[in-house]
Amino acid sequence: MLQINQLNLQLPHYRKWWRREWATCIEDVTFDVQPAEIHAVIGASGAGKSLLASTIMGLLPEGAKATGQLYFDGNLLTSEHQQRLRGHQLALIPQSLNALDPLVRSQRQVSWAARRAGNPHTVAWQLAREALSHYQLDRDAQRRYPHELSGGMARRVLTAMAHVSRANLIIADEPSVGLDPQQRNRVLAALKALALEGKAVILITHDLRHALPIADRVTIMRQGRSVETTQASAFQGQGEQLQSTYARALWHALPNNAFSTSPTRLSSKEPTLA
Ligand SMILES: Nc1ncnc2c1ncn2[C@@H]1O[C@H](COP(=O)(O)OP(=O)(O)OP(=O)(O)O)[C@@H](O)[C@H]1O
Numbered sequence: 001m002l003q004i005n006q007l008n009l010q011l012p013h014y015r016k017w018w019r020r021e022w023a024t025c026i027e028d029v030t031f032d033v034q035p036a037e038i039h040a041v042i043g044a045s046g047a048g049k050s051l052l053a054s055t056i057m058g059l060l061p062e063g064a065k066a067t068g069q070l071y072f073d074g075n076l077l078t079s080e081h082q083q084r085l086r087g088h089q090l091a092l093i094p095q096s097l098n099a100l101d102p103l104v105r106s107q108r109q110v111s112w113a114a115r116r117a118g119n120p121h122t123v124a125w126q127l128a129r130e131a132l133s134h135y136q137l138d139r140d141a142q143r144r145y146p147h148e149l150s151g152g153m154a155r156r157v158l159t160a161m162a163h164v165s166r167a168n169l170i171i172a173d174e175p176s177v178g179l180d181p182q183q184r185n186r187v188l189a190a191l192k193a194l195a196l197e198g199k200a201v202i203l204i205t206h207d208l209r210h211a212l213p214i215a216d217r218v219t220i221m222r223q224g225r226s227v228e229t230t231q232a233s234a235f236q237g238q239g240e241q242l243q244s245t246y247a248r249a250l251w252h253a254l255p256n257n258a259f260s261t262s263p264t265r266l267s268s269k270e271p272t273l274a
């Protein structure tokens with residue numbers, strides 16, 4: 001579905017207003033995403049995850065220099081393709097809830113997304129209602145403005161927008177941040193359902209814990225680089241199946257695994273939590 005090949009991204013920054021310098025924000029990132037797969041991209045703040053999403057969507061900041069290749073369904077993804085496919089084949093559930101228009105009620109926002117996907121007005125309106133109901137947003141929520149929605153509800157409105165766009169590749173950027181466990185589970189379940197329908201889903205998060213239960217594969221990013229791509233099931237035990245020390249460190253840093261960093265200290269009676 002999507003192949004990212006040796007992607008590099010440099011952004012300009014100005015040390016003094018007359019002196020432009022280049023900051024390398026993504027370096028040699030390579031991985032692929034398959035249909036019906038949830039591919040989690042995990043990394044600390046500043047690792048380049050959101051910029052990777054912007055690069056795939058063709059929404060880079062002014063002056064960005066990207067090299068490497070993106071292939072979508074086997075075809076080189078040029079900026080013209082990206083523009084044509086955005087909102088149809090490629091959908092982004094953005095990190096910022098500001099992506100919702102503050103003056104527009106939920107149902108209309110989703111209806112707009114359905115119209116962009118080529119549906120006539122009345123069909124789009126109906127699709128929006130169905131999609132919002134599907135994500136447990138009732139008639140009342142459908143009539144609310146963004147500021148009247150909880151964070152979890154707003155995320156589900158954004159997910160509904162991706163849903164009605166009928167995109168085959170959906171990128172969810174930090175979809176669970178700031179949500180209570182119940183809301184988070186709902187949003188993550190919605191993404192899982194999209195993958196079960198056959199969509200390719202890129203789940204961007206800094207939290208390995210939230211990604212592992214639903215991810216098929218995981219790519220770890222660190223300081224702009226893809227450190228490792230592995231099956232999600234490799235995160236188990238002492239992390240023996242993980243290639244990189246960084247991935248192993250992330251795994252051991254999870255609260256339940258904390259004591260397992262030094263297995264020799266474990267008595268045989270202690271449970272292994274992983
Ligand atoms: N428009 C921009 N111009 C210059 N540098 C930028 C720009 N956007 C991001 N960066 C830099 O690129 C790096 C990666 O940013 P990015 O937003 O992709 O990180 P992230 O992994 O999504 O982090 P977070 O988890 O905090 O969202 C950061 O060091 C950031 O400062």
Ligand code: NI
Pocket residue numbers: 049050051095173174
């Ligand atoms: Ni980000």
